[in-house]
Every structure is written in structure tokens, then in C-alpha cells.
Amino acid sequence: MRNPLFYAKILLFGEYGIIEDSKGLTIPYNTYKGSLKFDQKAEGKVSNESIDRFAEYLEKNFSEDFDISLLNEDIEKGMYFDSTIPQGYGVGSSGALVAAIYDRYALNKIDTSEGITKESIGKLKETFSKMESFFHGKSSGIDPLICYLNLPLLINSKTDISTVGLPEQKEGKGAIFLVNSGAPGETAPMVQIFFDKLKHEGFRKTLKEEFIKYNNACIDAFVKGDVNPLFANLKKLSTWAFLHFKPMIPQRLLDAWQYGIQTNSYYLKLCGSGGGGYILGFTKDYENAKLHLKDFDTEVIYKF
Incomplete structure (x- = not known):
């Protein structure tokens, strides 16, 4: 099993406003990261149990979109999300987990290696929104989206999201x-x-x-x-x-x-x-x- 890394994210602008169609700007934050791993010991137990509950939600709501049997097999083997992303700190801990589960178990995964279009971004956001709702009750899908793409995103509206270049960092005082x-x-x-x-x-x-x-x-x-x-x-x-x-x-x-x-x-x-x-x-x-x-x-x- 390859273990791609999924990084934290920071929503620089748009908190709450994006719910009401304001603009948003979100960037990857590579200081924190996580990946799916296997461990039958106590270290991954809490995460493993959380993924087990998430799998039940996916089976109920996405049974045709994910390889649920493989997911359940891996959970039985002690799969957990090995993450340094602090939980409850607003930097995408659940978003990274959602992106990791999608990457490994989605049956018709949208391949972004050939390039990213607004259409593919829209489809991913819609899927991620439903997936992450398990953790937050309601989710825009933005956090898993940026954790999955690992690129800065400019949110112009709920239906208009694109990658964006940012000014280069400088060694100034600011x-x-x-x-x-x-x-x-x-x-x-x-x-x-x-x-x-x-x-x-x-x-x-x-x-x-x-x-x-x-x-x-x-x-x-x-x-x-x-x-x-x-x-x-x-x-x-x-x-x-x-x-x-x-x-x-x-x-x-x-x-x-x-x-x-x-x-x-x-x-x-x-x-x-x-x-x-x-x-x-x-x-x-x-x-x-x-x-x-x-x-x-x-x-x-x-x-x-």
C-alpha cells in the first residue's frame, strides 16, 4: 500500500463568508501532514475506530462510489490515519483524512495528474462536501479539496473555484x-x-x-x-x-x-x-x- 501524504490547509480568507458566497482563499500548509498506515497496536486505535464509524457512513451514503469491502478489510487490519495535523485547530485534520480515504477507495476517482479543470474541481468539491459532513454536520468540501489537490485555491463563489498563483514570499519584516x-x-x-x-x-x-x-x-x-x-x-x-x-x-x-x-x-x-x-x-x-x-x-x- 503506497502512502501518499496529505497536508494541512489554511483558509486565509473567507471563513463563514464562503457559506454566503463571499470569496475565499485557501493555501496548503505543509508543516503538518498525515497518511494512511497499518498498526494493530494501541497507537492507531482511536483513529482506527473513527475510520470504522466513517466507513459505516460511507456505506450508507456512497455504497456505489467506494470500495467499501476493501475499506472494511483494511480497517480490520488496523488501518489508521497517522497524522501530525492538530485536531480542532482549523487546519484541516478531517479534510486530510477525507482526501486520503477518497484517494485510496473511490471507485471512479477523478485523476488530477493530467491537469485540473473547474469542472473536476466542482465534482470533487461536491463529493468532499458530502463526505466531510460526517465530521461537521455541514461542510463546504473546501478543506478536503485543498488537502487533495495541495494547491492554493481561489473561491469566487460556491460554483466557481480555481487554482491561483500567489506572490512569492520575500524575506521582509512582514x-x-x-x-x-x-x-x-x-x-x-x-x-x-x-x-x-x-x-x-x-x-x-x-x-x-x-x-x-x-x-x-x-x-x-x-x-x-x-x-x-x-x-x-x-x-x-x-x-x-x-x-x-x-x-x-x-x-x-x-x-x-x-x-x-x-x-x-x-x-x-x-x-x-x-x-x-x-x-x-x-x-x-x-x-x-x-x-x-x-x-x-x-x-x-x-x-x-
Whole structure:
């Protein structure tokens, strides 16, 4: 059995907004990775049991699309997902597992080695959305999609997703970085909070007129490498999230979040659904930002 690696992902922009058709930008994060392996010992037991439950879901919903008998045989042999991707941190732990299961057991797997079209991306996203719903109750399918393709993706709408080139990293002072909130978060409760908020017309209005506007402007500026408009819109985006996404912001980070906005030394935003795990930071001076965030573990993911 060959063991292809599936890497973590980071949704730079578009958290929650992509549910309402905002733009999104997601990138692979190769620091963390996972692959399917066999082990009859205790090490893989929890993962093996989780895959067993997932297999039952696939058999019920995808019986003609996957080689369920082979999957069950492998589970019996102790197959598990050997992964360094932290769970509940917003970097695609379930997405990587879904991509790995699809890669090994899908009967009519979409082959991306010959090139990727919008049509193939759309089909993969639809399949991955249904598969990952097992873990989150509702999934856009974006996380497994990027874990499977291992390429940056620009999400223009639910039906318009394409690969995208990003500006080359530079050895400057600026950085995009992860901030560890210190505890994992759960996706489903956070998504439920968002859907409850969507029932209110005032929230839907500000989401559409402000959040989506700032989010899309950030993506346009980042892809072009325009730092000043990027940071102008990041401040608006971070401020909006502080006001409207407060339940999703880990309690430990509320003061640090507000401090960044007030001093312009960095701006924070959600990385995934929030509630815990990682938060994303953007700064023009990473060493200075680190001083203010000394109580938290940080790691750089992109330099400029």
C-alpha cells in the first residue's frame, strides 16, 4: 500500500463568508501532514475506530462510489490515519483524512495528474462536501479539496473555484502567522452560532455590506501583492469580526485581538470556524508583533 501524504490547509480568507458566497482563499500548509498506515497496536486505535464509524457512513451514503469491502478489510487490519495535523485547530485534520480515504477507495476517482479543470474541481468539491459532513454536520468540501489537490485555491463563489498563483514570499519584516489559542475548538457549535446569527436581518445585512466587502478586498490585494490596501482592509475585517464574531473568538485572545486593532501592530482574524485552535495574524513587523503576543505560541506561515 503506497502512502501518499496529505497536508494541512489554511483558509486565509473567507471563513463563514464562503457559506454566503463571499470569496475565499485557501493555501496548503505543509508543516503538518498525515497518511494512511497499518498498526494493530494501541497507537492507531482511536483513529482506527473513527475510520470504522466513517466507513459505516460511507456505506450508507456512497455504497456505489467506494470500495467499501476493501475499506472494511483494511480497517480490520488496523488501518489508521497517522497524522501530525492538530485536531480542532482549523487546519484541516478531517479534510486530510477525507482526501486520503477518497484517494485510496473511490471507485471512479477523478485523476488530477493530467491537469485540473473547474469542472473536476466542482465534482470533487461536491463529493468532499458530502463526505466531510460526517465530521461537521455541514461542510463546504473546501478543506478536503485543498488537502487533495495541495494547491492554493481561489473561491469566487460556491460554483466557481480555481487554482491561483500567489506572490512569492520575500524575506521582509512582514508576515502572516498562526497564533495558538491553547485549546482545540469544535466546528459544529461555532457553525450553529453563525447560522443562528443569520436568522437576524441586521446581521445578514452587515455580513453582506461590510464583512464580504472587506474580505473580498483583502483577497484581491493579497493576490496582487498590494500590501497597503491589504492592511487597510484587514483592520476593517478584524474590527468587524471583533464586533460580530466575538462568540467564535477564544476568550484568551480577546484582549490581544483588540490591542492589535488599537495599535495597528498586527491584525487577527479567525482561522477556520474559531472557538479555539489557531487564529491568523497579519503584521508588517513580525518581531514587534511577537513581543505583544509573548503569552502565545506563534508560527510564521508566509513572509513578505
